[in-house]
Amino acid sequence: MRADAFLIIVFIVLLAAIVSFSVYYSIDKVPDIPIDSGQQVSQSISTEDKATDETMTSNPHELVFDHLSDMYIEKTVYDTLAEIRSVLQICDSDCGNMPQPIIALANGTAPAVINMYFHGTPVRRFRLPAFQIDFCVIENPGDVIIINQWLEVNGTNSVKYLIPPEYEYPSREYDRCRILIANQSSEMRYELIKHPGKHGTVYFISINFSERYNNFKEIVSRFDAIAEQQSNIAGKKTSPYYVIAMPAIFANLLGDEGTFYRGDNLITINYGCREDLVNRKDILQGTFAHEYAHILHENLWINYSHSSFFMEGMADAIAIYSGFRNWENVGLFDQDILPGCSYLPNPEVPHTLGRCIFKHLDQEGYLTKEFIYNLLHPDRIYNLTSCDIYLQDTQCLNELKVLFEYSSGQNMTSFIQTEITP
Secondary structure, X not given: OHHHHHHHHHHHHHHHHHXXXXXXXXXXXXXXXXXXXXXXXXXXXXXXXXXXXXXXXXXXXXXXXXXXXXXXXXXXXXXXXXXXXXXXXXXXXXXXXXXXXXXXXXXXXXXXXXXXXXXXXXXXXXXXXXXXXXEEEEEOHHHOEEEOOEEEEEOOOEEEEEEOOOOOOOOOOOOOOOOOOOOEEEEEEEEEEEEEOOXXXXXXXXXXXXXXXXXXXXHHXXXXXXXXXXXXXXXXXXXXXXXXXXXXXXXXXXXXXXXXXXXXXXXXXXXXXXXXXXXXXXXXXXHHHHHHHHHHOHHHXXXXXXXXXXXXXXXXXXXXXXXXXXXXXXXXXXXXXXXXXXXXXXXXXXXXXXXXXXXXXXXXXXXXHHHHXXXXXXXXXXXXXXXXXXXXXXXXXXXXXXXXXXXXXOOOHHHHHHHHOO
C-alpha cells in the first residue's frame, strides 16, 4: 500500500509539472509597453509588432499605436487623425506631387516659397485665407490652385509666392500668419504634439518650437479648469476630454472652420495661426468651454427631441455663465436685446435661435447655477421640434414655458409673452 501511495504521489507531481510547463509556453508573451507622458496603457493592446492593426478595439478611449507620430494615442483620436490626414492628402514622396504653382501678390516680385509637411510627409491639400490685396495666379499646373472664399491648394505641398516689398505693406495684412519670407523657402513642418492634463489630453498639430515660446501647458491647464468648473455647475463628475487643435490652413478643410464636438469626448479646434498659440494664453478657452458643454449634455439629445438649436444655445449659456465666453463672442451684444429672435443676423442658422433664447433668459436674470443644473437633469422629454426662429408655434412655446418653469421654479408665462414672443 505504501508503494502504491508513493507511486500515486509521484504521478500527481509529474502531472502538475507537465500542466504548468504547457501553460507557461502556451501564453503569448506581452512585452513592456512604453507609456507616453505618464498615461496608463491598457494591457489589452497587442505590442508584438508595431505593424499590427491596433484599431480593432471598440473602446474609443483605449490607446493604440500611431505610426506617423510614433506614440500611443486614444482610438477616438486615432480615427479622427486618419480622417484629417486623408483630407490633407498626406502621402509619401512617390504620391505624384504636381509642379509648383506661382501666385503674385499686389504685383510683387520677391519670391517666397512655402513647403508643407506633417511629420516629414508632404501635405498636398491645405487652405489659405483670401488675401486682402490683389493677387494673380501666374502659373497653375494641373489646376492645383482653387479660388473661392479661400485660396485652396490641392495636389502639391509647395507654393511659390511673389510678394511686394515690406515698405509697401508694413502691416503685412496679406500674411496674417507670417509664413511668407522674401527670398526664402519656408519649411512648414507640422507635428502632432501631445500634452496631457489633469482631466484630458490636448494634441496640438503645430510646428514644434521651443516650450519657451509656446503656451501649450497654460492652455491645457485652462482647459482643465474649465472642465472642473463646468462639471461642478452641472453637478457631474469631471468627464475626460481629448482635443485636436490644428491651424486654420488645415482645420478650414473640415467644414465649419474645423471646430466640432465629435462624440466620444473628442473635440477638434481651429487655433488660427502659430502666433496665436505663442502670444495668447487665453486662446481657445471660449471655444473649448462651448464644446466641453456638449460633453456634459451629450446624453440629453432624446430629452430635448434632438433639437440642435437648443443644445447649441445651452452650450453657449454654460460657457458664458462660467465666465469663459461672453455674448459678444457669439455674435450678440452684451447689452439687452429686443423681444423675439427673427430680426437677428443669420436667422437661418440653428445657433442663432438657441443663443437668442438663452440671451433673453440671461438678461432677465434666470441664468443661474440652479437653472443650468435643472436643464442638465430634465424631468421628462421636451418636444422642441416645432420651434423656429419666429417662435409662434403654440406647442413650442408651451414646451419652453414648462421646461423653464421646471428649471427656474418660477412662473414663466410673462417671460414667454414679453421676451420670447415678438
